[in-house]
Amino acid sequence: MNEYLKRVLEETKKKNSNEPEYLQAVEEVLTSLEPVLDRHPEYEKLAILERMVEPERIVTFRVPWVDDSGKIVVNRGYRVQFSSLIGPYKGGLRFDPSVNQSIMKFLGFEQIFKNALTGRPIGGGKGGSDFDPKGKSDNEVMRFCQSFMTELQRHIGADVDVPAGDIGVGGREIGYLFGQYKRIKNSYEGGVLTGKGLSYGGSLARTEATGYGLIYFMREMLKANGNQTLAGKTVTISGSGNVAIYACEKAQQSGAKVVAMSDSSGCIYDKNGIDLAAIKQIKEVERGRIKDYLKTHPDAVYTARTGENSPIWDIKTDIALPCATQNEVSLQSAQKLVENGVIAVGEGANMPCPKEVIEYFLENNVLVAPAKAANAGGVATSAIEMSQNSMRYYMTFEEVDKMLENIMVNIFRECRTSAEKYNQGNNYVAGANIASFVKLTDAMISQGIV
Numbered sequence: 419m420n421e422y423l424k425r426v427l428e429e430t431k432k433k434n435s436n437e438p439e440y441l442q443a444v445e446e447v448l449t450s451l452e453p454v455l456d457r458h459p460e461y462e463k464l465a466i467l468e469r470m471v472e473p474e475r476i477v478t479f480r481v482p483w484v485d486d487s488g489k490i491v492v493n494r495g496y497r498v499q500f501s502s503l504i505g506p507y508k509g510g511l512r513f514d515p516s517v518n519q520s521i522m523k524f525l526g527f528e529q530i531f532k533n534a535l536t537g538r539p540i541g542g543g544k545g546g547s548d549f550d551p552k553g554k555s556d557n558e559v560m561r562f563c564q565s566f567m568t569e570l571q572r573h574i575g576a577d578v579d580v581p582a583g584d585i586g587v588g589g590r591e592i593g594y595l596f597g598q599y600k601r602i603k604n605s606y607e608g609g610v611l612t613g614k615g616l617s618y619g620g621s622l623a624r625t626e627a628t629g630y631g632l633i634y635f636m637r638e639m640l641k642a643n644g645n646q647t648l649a650g651k652t653v654t655i656s657g658s659g660n661v662a663i664y665a666c667e668k669a670q671q672s673g674a675k676v677v678a679m680s681d682s683s684g685c686i687y688d689k690n691g692i693d694l695a696a697i698k699q700i701k702e703v704e705r706g707r708i709k710d711y712l713k714t715h716p717d718a719v720y721t722a723r724t725g726e727n728s729p730i731w732d733i734k735t736d737i738a739l740p741c742a743t744q745n746e747v748s749l750q751s752a753q754k755l756v757e758n759g760v761i762a763v764g765e766g767a768n769m770p771c772p773k774e775v776i777e778y779f780l781e782n783n784v785l786v787a788p789a790k791a792a793n794a795g796g797v798a799t800s801a802i803e804m805s806q807n808s809m810r811y812y813m814t815f816e817e818v819d820k821m822l823e824n825i826m827v828n829i830f831r832e833c834r835t836s837a838e839k840y841n842q843g844n845n846y847v848a849g850a851n852i853a854s855f856v857k858l859t860d861a862m863i864s865q866g867i868v
């Protein structure tokens with residue numbers, strides 16, 4: 419292994435020994451950069467890697483709020499402002515009990531590279547809280563969001579840091595957060611948050627963007643490898659949240675048959691193809707469980723999740739789209755997918771496949787669309803939302819969708835070109851890491867020691 423790379427990895431492990439997800443993300447990116455580091459020994463003197471793995475700033479704060487029974491609850495809030503090399507910090511907010519500093523840092527780190535790939539001027543950041551919105555009333559969610567923003571507002575701004583949604587943060591939460599920001603600042607700064615509602619500065623196609631973008635990337639990858647198409651392919655999609663729902667919609671529009679979706683409790687298999695309207699009703703309107711699908715589709719089969727492995731990956735499929743959360747595909751699940759003849763995996767979620775799982779897929783000639791490229795459509799469309807806010811202007815759905823499609827085509831092209839340039843074949847995981855690293859390094863060198 420490259421000596422410089424080895425040293426930085428060791429130092430990072432020592433400094434962040436209690437942050438497994440963060441170390442996992444750093445190792446995945448850094449090890450794939452070996453061919454670039456071999457060609458550029460001067461990077462060591464410039465401490466490029468050391469500066470890349472140290473966040474510019476981390477803010478943690480207390481979030482006190484009162485539940486419906488009058489009880490005072492205290493959660494912890496985070497904002498990791500990782501890198502402002504190529505634009506204001508940009509990245510979502512996650513509300514989930516699993517949130518901790520390691521998860522925030524892994525997501526912020528990934529975001530730097532993802533945002534660089536979009537070709538838009540946005541830096542990398544991430545934030546959130548260990549608050550669990552499940553089972554909370556609208557009023558409780560509102561009070562939490564108001565308390566969270568009361569502190570967060572000190573650290574963000576349209577040219578400073580622009581949060582958006584992620585797990586547990588959708589349109590409802592963004593609305594409450596925006597309302598509180600505006601109230602405190604006494605200023606209508608539309609571009610301070612993205613994923614806003616259409617009536618107050620949101621962009622058409624932002625809701626669909628991550629899922630649609632994933633399918634646009636998949637289309638390009640299939641085309642470049644044997645001129646294949648999505649039409650007629652069987653697809654399974656984990657999760658049934660924002661990313662999963664719109665990946666399903668675009669996959670179906672592309673002629674694929676989606677046969678399974680899931681949530682954290684289990685998965686449904688519908689041999690006739692998933693009825694997406696029913697999923698939207700359960701998840702977007704009723705905020706229910708995926709098992710409820712059986713009430714209207716008694717022919718479907720529900721399998722509860724019992725152990726470590728998600729049952730969805732035991733289902734035979736051509737294309738698997740993990741769109742739920744990090745580390746959701748185990749090596750055992752990957753082996754099952756390969757045994758069942760999977761040809762491509764598209765990461766809709768962030769880091770759903772650990773490094774050894776990606777390596778296993780690549781060794782078995784399974785195409786992998788890496789998260790930081792394949793799910794970049796969401797943040798790219800957030801940047802389009804920011805542009806519309808600055809211009810005081812609204813674009814049509816078709817205009818935004820076309821821009822998104824072009825961005826995803828370009829991202830695939832960049833991953834492919836970089837992989838080829840550094841002799842990585844069709845390893846687009848390495849291609850994505852290299853393409854974004856080269857861009858960021860260029861900006862870092864230009865800006866001096868900051």
Ligand code: NDP
Nearest residue numbers: 584585586628657658659660661681682742743767768796
């Ligand atoms: P949502 O909250 O809308 O949906 C998350 C889905 O994943 C739900 O169906 C949830 O089920 C399921 N899920 C969550 N945790 C687990 C778990 N531990 N095991 C199994 N299933 C789980 O989130 P998003 O769709 O927005 O985000 C999904 C992923 O995509 C995340 O990794 C996020 O970082 C990534 N992403 C999102 C973007 C966006 O624009 N929204 C952009 C780029 C990446 P349940 O309801 O049971 O919890």
